[in-house]
Amino acid sequence: MRSASLQIHLAFKLTTALLAVAGSVVLLLTLTRLIPGDPATVILGSRATPEAVAALNARIGLDKPLIEQVFAFFRRLFSGDLGQDVFNGRPVLGLVLGALPNTAALAISAMLCAIAFGVPLALLSARRPGGRVDRLVAFLSVGFISTPSFVVSVFLLMVFSVTLRWFPVLGAGESGDLGDQLWHLVLPTAALAAGWIGYIARLLRSSLLEMLGENHIRTLRAYGVSEAKILMKYALKPAVLPTVAVVGMGFGELLGGAVFAEVIFNRPGLGSLIYDAIRTRNYPVVQGGVFVIVLLYVLTNLIADLSQSLIDPRERARLASGRGQ
Amino acid sequence: MTFNPTRRQVLLGGASIATVVALGGVHPAFAAADRSKITVRVDKDLSNLDPANRSGPVDLNVIWSVQQGLISFKPGSTEWEFDAAEELEQVSDTEIRFKLRSGLAFTGGYGPLTAEDVKFSFERFIKPDTEGKPVTYAKDWSALDRVEVTGPLEGRIILKNPAPALYTIALADGSGRIVSKKAFEALGEKAIATTLIGSGPYILKEWTPRETFVLDINPDYKGPIKPHFQQIIGKPIGEQKTSEIAFQSGEIDFTAIDPENGKALAALPDASITEIPAIDYVWFGPNIEKAPFDDIRVRQAIRYAVDIDAILQGAYSGLYPRANALLAPSLLGYWKDAPVHTRDLEKAQSLLAEAGHPDGFKTKLTIEANARYEAVAQIIQANLAEVGIEVEIEALESAAYWALGENDASKDLELSLIKYNGKFDPGFQTQWFTSAQVGQWNWQRWKNADFDALHEKGGVTVDPAEREKIYIEAQKLLDDSAAFIWITHNLNAFASRKWLKPGVLPNGNNWLYTAFTEATA
Numbered sequence: 126m127r128s129a130s131l132q133i134h135l136a137f138k139l140t141t142a143l144l145a146v147a148g149s150v151v152l153l154l155t156l157t158r159l160i161p162g163d164p165a166t167v168i169l170g171s172r173a174t175p176e177a178v179a180a181l182n183a184r185i186g187l188d189k190p191l192i193e194q195v196f197a198f199f200r201r202l203f204s205g206d207l208g209q210d211v212f213n214g215r216p217v218l219g220l221v222l223g224a225l226p227n228t229a230a231l232a233i234s235a236m237l238c239a240i241a242f243g244v245p246l247a248l249l250s251a252r253r254p255g256g257r258v259d260r261l262v263a264f265l266s267v268g269f270i271s272t273p274s275f276v277v278s279v280f281l282l283m284v285f286s287v288t289l290r291w292f293p294v295l296g297a298g299e300s301g302d303l304g305d306q307l308w309h310l311v312l313p314t315a316a317l318a319a320g321w322i323g324y325i326a327r328l329l330r331s332s333l334l335e336m337l338g339e340n341h342i343r344t345l346r347a348y349g350v351s352e353a354k355i356l357m358k359y360a361l362k363p364a365v366l367p368t369v370a371v372v373g374m375g376f377g378e379l380l381g382g383a384v385f386a387e388v389i390f391n392r393p394g395l396g397s398l399i400y401d402a403i404r405t406r407n408y409p410v411v412q413g414g415v416f417v418i419v420l421l422y423v424l425t426n427l428i429a430d431l432s433q434s435l436i437d438p439r440e441r442a443r444l445a446s447g448r449g450q
Numbered sequence: 451m452t453f454n455p456t457r458r459q460v461l462l463g464g465a466s467i468a469t470v471v472a473l474g475g476v477h478p479a480f481a482a483a484d485r486s487k488i489t490v491r492v493d494k495d496l497s498n499l500d501p502a503n504r505s506g507p508v509d510l511n512v513i514w515s516v517q518q519g520l521i522s523f524k525p526g527s528t529e530w531e532f533d534a535a536e537e538l539e540q541v542s543d544t545e546i547r548f549k550l551r552s553g554l555a556f557t558g559g560y561g562p563l564t565a566e567d568v569k570f571s572f573e574r575f576i577k578p579d580t581e582g583k584p585v586t587y588a589k590d591w592s593a594l595d596r597v598e599v600t601g602p603l604e605g606r607i608i609l610k611n612p613a614p615a616l617y618t619i620a621l622a623d624g625s626g627r628i629v630s631k632k633a634f635e636a637l638g639e640k641a642i643a644t645t646l647i648g649s650g651p652y653i654l655k656e657w658t659p660r661e662t663f664v665l666d667i668n669p670d671y672k673g674p675i676k677p678h679f680q681q682i683i684g685k686p687i688g689e690q691k692t693s694e695i696a697f698q699s700g701e702i703d704f705t706a707i708d709p710e711n712g713k714a715l716a717a718l719p720d721a722s723i724t725e726i727p728a729i730d731y732v733w734f735g736p737n738i739e740k741a742p743f744d745d746i747r748v749r750q751a752i753r754y755a756v757d758i759d760a761i762l763q764g765a766y767s768g769l770y771p772r773a774n775a776l777l778a779p780s781l782l783g784y785w786k787d788a789p790v791h792t793r794d795l796e797k798a799q800s801l802l803a804e805a806g807h808p809d810g811f812k813t814k815l816t817i818e819a820n821a822r823y824e825a826v827a828q829i830i831q832a833n834l835a836e837v838g839i840e841v842e843i844e845a846l847e848s849a850a851y852w853a854l855g856e857n858d859a860s861k862d863l864e865l866s867l868i869k870y871n872g873k874f875d876p877g878f879q880t881q882w883f884t885s886a887q888v889g890q891w892n893w894q895r896w897k898n899a900d901f902d903a904l905h906e907k908g909g910v911t912v913d914p915a916e917r918e919k920i921y922i923e924a925q926k927l928l929d930d931s932a933a934f935i936w937i938t939h940n941l942n943a944f945a946s947r948k949w950l951k952p953g954v955l956p957n958g959n960n961w962l963y964t965a966f967t968e969a970t971a
Binding site: 213220223282287290295300389393397 | 494495497498499505640643644658659660661662685686687688689691692695696698699700701702848849850
């Protein structure tokens with residue numbers, strides 16, 4: 126009975142995830158075709174003849190009706206084909222898979238960095254609310270959140286690349302050279318993580334303060350349990366739940382939203398791939414790239430959702446009692 | 451065992467790490483310059499390396515260094531020099547004879563370069579491809595009838611009509627590159643887009659999409675052009691600001707820059723700035739099919755009301771040269787006595803009153819969205835407001851803006867600000883203003899039978915002096931219409947290391963990597 130309930134819960138989540146992916150892709154395909162412009166003007170220059178434009182559109186399959194192109198996209202998808210780059214015929218799947226590790230590495234390192242700094246800052250803040258440390262952390266957090274990542278990026282580049290020459294400006298490092306790749310990851314990670322450090326610190330601090338006011342914490346204090354132990358062992362675990370959900374969503378967002386960092390640091394990631402493809406109306410690359418991002422976004426949300434169900438005893442109990450969807 | 455560091459230990463450790471990083475932590479990308487290779491920034495990645503289907507100057511610059519033509523452009527000029535051909539003779543208005551150098555060979559074991567390869571390469575432009583479609587640059591060879599092979603290294607190019615522009619538009623340009631027939635047949639049309647086989651000074655050693663491309667000297671090259679650098683590394687960097695930061699940090703040796711940033715970059719100890727006046731044409735003008743712009747007095751009033759010098763000062767920092775006609779000073783047909791229209795508000799107001807608009811009117815100015823054109827548009831808006839013309843600015847994203855050239859979309863335009871890239875033959879520039887281009891790229895929708903005739907005549911006239919007169923006459927007609935208010939021919943600026951002399955052609959977009967050399971002190 127319990128397992129059946131869990132299966133239903135899982136099936137519901139998976140179905141909604143799949144529908145979200147399909148819906149997003151259809152919406153995107155439609156929207157990209159509604160905006161004016163096409164790859165022909167990019168390839169042929171701004172003053173191509175209508176005959177040349179028509180010939181090129183026929184060559185790359187853009188002369189077919191939109192609905193036919195949407196169906197063709199899904200048909201190809203089932204055979205693992207995301208189409209071809211309109212400019213040189215390279216498979217989109219290869220381009221996306223080539224870019225994905227760079228974006229994933231950046232998103233993971235940025236989120237790990239945000240957690241590594243954000244959680245301790247939240248703990249420090251929550252220990253003495255209103256104290257000097259709390260005020261300082263609040264100031265830093267708001268500063269980090271409100272400074273756009275591209276401003277942080279340019280600042281970091283001017284200091285650490287131009288002045289000190291410690292870190293490189295361009296690219297993702299030599300392929301196969303892990304040290305070089307990590308070296309190239311430092312500045313974009315710092316630029317992307319800054320806002321998330323502040324966000325996690327503020328969010329977790331609020332949850333911790335709420336938790337520290339609960340009856341069972343007061344009881345623990347009455348029993349003489351040390352404040353550090355209360356904070357780390359009894360308050361942090363339940364308080365971290367809302368942050369897990371936000372981190373899950375944030376990770377998905379970073380996969381597609383690292384565009385600024387990728388463009389400024391010239392990292393050949395998924396965000397910059399899609400950005401360039403949109404500018405040149407390279408529709409198959411836009412479709413393939415966005416499809417993968419939507420898929421990953423939905424997947425990370427699903428994982429965050431499910432892990433929350435596993436961490437939260439109330440949710441576990443709800444599922445165990447068969448009241449899950 | 452536990453680790454309980456003291457505050458002193460923590461401070462000492464931190465200081466040690468900082469010292470190590472500061473002394474020895476400089477990234478290898480900033481290592482001292484190796485003068486046998488250079489790293490250049492390109493503004494986008496390579497895309498299609500088939501000369502007949504190439505996609506812009508980034509592809510062309512690489513194709514030029516790997517594939518030979520019968521002739522190629524001389525570094526820094528619009529003139530040409532022999533490349534794969536050792537003889538090239540214009541036998542008649544419609545026949546060009548050529549003789550290839552002996553000993554030229556394609557890389558990858560695809561054999562010697564022969565007249566058959568020339569025939570195959572040029573005739574591709576007038577035949578449909580394997581899917582029955584014309585190649586992208588078919589128009590460049592529209593005058594070609596056939597290429598006759600008269601010997602292993604000799605042949606005749608037969609034209610349907612005289613085509614003096616053929617030398618600069620096709621033969622010396624990308625459409626004149628010689629591909630290996632054998633390689634094309636072995637690899638197929640699709641692979642040719644990403645595999646560059648040539649007989650030129652460089653080979654494309656590596657291309658990692660979106661990261662880098664590497665050109666290495668071709669050890670078997672037997673042609674006349676001597677490249678200087680052993681290796682040229684290209685880094686695609688879309689953002690201008692990023693490329694300038696990368697130049698400052700020492701990661702790249704050469705990049706195009708915004709001329710306005712030239713002064714700041716020139717202050718760097720190892721930087722040199724090169725400025726080259728371009729051959730583009732930037733102008734704004736009304737759609738003359740729409741009232742009130744169908745009245746020449748309104749168009750003249752607008753020309754009197756706008757302060758071009760203020761635009762050049764405000765939007766171009768006073769660095770860009772003023773344009774007074776279509777063709778730039780370095781081109782055949784440059785009209786050096788073109789009138790310089792100065793601002794005269796009184797005349798503008800009186801012309802508007804004469805035309806029945808004493809209080810002005812409302813209109814819309816369409817521009818491609820970017821900071822510079824927005825600044826230009828705002829100055830025009832302010833200038834025209836002084837004579838009562840209220841201008842709404844419509845800024846469109848690049849692809850949406852250029853889509854106005856399709857499906858007769860320009861018919862709804864009122865005022866538009868336009869920039870077209872120039873090519874080295876004047877006929878390329880004049881073609882966009884012919885009547886046949888209305889509905890496509892003639893956004894002013896100006897039709898003039900005399901202009902059309904002059905454009906046609908210029909296209910088939912072989913004598914340069916005669917051609918010059920024709921194109922000056924054509925520009926006079928453009929000026930008489932008051933439909934084209936010229937702003938600038940643009941300015942190209944480049945930052946490079948002091949020890950590097952870049953090989954840039956006068957249009958600024960095209961670079962001859964073979965002409966990049968070490969600067970002499």
